[in-house]
Amino acid sequence: MSFPTSLPRARTLDPKAAPTLRWGVLGTGWIADRFVASLRKHSSQQVVAVGSRTQSSAQAFADRHGITAAYGSYEAVVGAADVDVVYIATPHNAHLPNALLSLEAGKHTLIEKPLGTTAVEARQIAAAAEEAGVFCMEAMWTAFLPKYDVLRQLLADKALGGPLSVVADFGEWFADDHRIMRPELAGGPLLDLATYLVTFALGALGPVTDVAARGQSAPSGVLGQVGALLTHTGGTQSVLHTTLRGNTPTTAVIAGTEASLVVDGPFYQPGGFTLTSALGLGSLRYDEEPIAHEGLHFQAAEVARRITAGEMGSPLRPLADSIATLDVLDAIESACH
Template identity: 40%
Template sequence: MQTRTRWAVLGTGYLAQTAMPDLQRTENVEVVAVGSRDAERAAGFARRWGIPRHYGSYETLLADGGFDLAYIATPPSTHAPLARLALESGFHTLVEKPFTLDADEAAGLADLAREHGRFLMEAMWTRFNPAIRAVGKLIGDGAIGEVVSVHADFGLRLPAHHNAYNPALGAGALYDLGCYNVALAHHVLGPPTGIEARGALSPEGFELTAAAYLGYPDSRFAQLAVSMISRMSPVARIGGTEGEIVIGPTFLNPRSYELIREHRELFNVELEGAGWVPMFREVSEAVQTGLTELGTNPLADSIAVMRTMDAIRRSIAAPAQ
């Protein structure tokens, strides 16, 4: 019989609601508790999804225990403090994107997880997508020669009531959308050696749009664009000396990719559920086998991504004259 890891969900908003069908589809996951800042929301969430325990505060949920892993699906500004509380309470922890608000917070969480011997990971589900894994193998096998460039855009016109407009919750296009672009560039090319960026800022000072150029040795580069005030098709292109790979129609969770050399070859993949299942499964397996990190999505990569996002925001806030 399949062993199940007991999960508690922290948060009852859009992200938690969207992820729940895949959590319940994952054969080695059992959601046993949910917490919210609002007791009625927690109770309603529990009723809808058949979760046995619900709590009107995260602190009470973590104090009561009775589970193995805390899945943090709350707004970005709460990720670091809730992850810290979960780790200090003795729980393995999966944190939604963006991992934290800056690289210092990310590094602090990684140190804390190691101190307590607990599993910790950013829920960058893209890395577990079968198309992304197939693309990684193509690149590793030299299918497009040496990789030279990554281009990735992602834009949505977010409504004014969206959390991305609320500075108290972690506002800005980079946190809500751009973390995917930056993570893809890091996944393919690694951390950049130089960063230039421009963007449009809101009156409160957070970025509404961002366009970044990431420089690497040997003339390699990434061009990334993100917007929360206009649509941009989330297609990614990886250029090499002998070909190109196009990931789309959405590189976040693709169902297909195209290999372009002398001819064009289109490959389709099947997703499990909405696409979260492979990540949830591997996290549960890691916890069951005593791992504290997954090599496919290590903490060092999440910290490096946050460092790049920090630099992009600094460049936008103080552009070169």
Template identity: 40%
Template sequence: MPLLPAPRLIDPAAVPALRWGVIGTGIADQFVHAIHAHTVQRAVAVTARDAEKTRAFADAHGIGSVHASVDALVNDPEVDVVYVATPHPLHREQALAAIAAGKHVLIEKPIALNAADAREILDAGRAAGVLVAEAMWTRYLPQADVIRQVLDAGLLGEIDLVRADFGSLVDVDPTSRMFDPALGGGAMLDLGVYIVAFASSIIGPPTTIRAVGTLADTGVDDSATIALKTDAGAQAALTTTFGAVTPIEASVFGSRGRLDVLSPFYGPVGLRLSVDGADVEEWRDDAMPQVHDGLSYQATAFASYVGEGLSESPVHPHDEVVSVLATIDEVRRQITAG
């Protein structure tokens, strides 16, 4: 009998069909494609800095309204939820504008540049009675639900160690978003948020954080090796870098077994489980034609939470969003301090 449970999926047709206003046209291209292809969610309005590119984006995705400003988009009565997909430093101001306009908001990761800004955004959403969530799409993938069930059932025993890596070879360009301090550059805010969020989902917030790393000539972190520990004794060993391609895998080790998330662990890929020395059991997720089509799962989940009247995601609550950024804040501080 298989040990790996089936994922508990939300029926995309059973949730409210929300009208999405999109700010930014970068990762939003993959997001809008995914929701139009796999959900009942629809992008109805868009705004971005470059008017020509914004119009082309709207035409490509069948979006009817192109707004000249963020203010116009968030105050559009035909928009139910705002998707903030701009560079990190813009998230706070744009999210707060959407919340003030009474809109639900999904904000690309990281939700803000630091934990204090994240808390401000999330508290504002709660006070306004709207749903605000970070677009940590990994939390909404089918494999994430399988992982939660494995942990809840205690199949791995007492959790001892989490390992995760995310390295990508990024050409050094001082003018690019990746290396520009003013644009929230650095490996930790771009790639590292995934590995810290994964560790958090397994062992919770750390009480001990140790980090070493390197800085690019522009002053942003371009690699980090991180050790985390909780009061319960569980640990995490995490690595991220702009200087090399790494396996992009994640693993959880417990007193009874191990669970591996296949590569790339941030997308819908699959799991490998071994318990009590038994043969390895593997489950692969082949439901989506492309990795980033998995972005659709978070949109369906978000709409279901709106339908339930929630102000935060039950699988990615506000306190954890802030805790992950607090960990990143400390990692970056230690790397900068040398």
């Protein structure tokens, strides 16, 4: 394909036009707070219940977001008759038991990334969802942003020629007392930050055939930073870096035989990118409002549409893709020890 004269339009549907479902939320932390706020501001979805390990935490969250029902247990949320779909926003090490709790109760379930702490856990969740016959998806919200629909179209149209390499980073400074520094909560950069990097690399270059990685520990014992070199089918490569100890540009690049695509930092959030011809034929710019985590509602609208249509997952983030990401993260973790 020759270098395009214009970028394709995003095919993302209006989130407010999605069928309205009633959501129950497990967990009252940082990501749950932003998820609910995004749904309330930008979508047609209704959050009707929240559960926490303590009644006081659930009630405070409910009061803050105008949620009718606050429960002091997760069991009460998944057992509520007026909850259509459960969003799991508990710590990583609780995703497996909480997901099984929801799925075995017959609830459609959206699980905050990572799907599990390992690929083994993710496969357990996928099997439970299949047995229950309900919708299940990882909340990899980036996949549902309009800019990533445009990016996928460019790759499908071979606007970059043959993709050859990915170079991407994700670095953020965290205080020593942050939960990401705690080994017992599955801390470290891989499940929180590198999951975005690996997801991006797999989407651009396909399956991984070899993993090389080195890591450096943080004082608490979790990995503090990691550099990884992934070899993909056909010999293409991804060079990825992530750290908890400092802020980095958090950009991503796909380099192809005919063009390169540079995604502005933070690459995993709403924002822009530039497509530039390798042959000097010009460049094209994509921009969207950089609303950060206010963009979490796009995935909820997708969930609502798929559930209403009787589907068990989304082609934009099938469970097989979530498992493939965790297979690579497991391999990186192993190479670092």
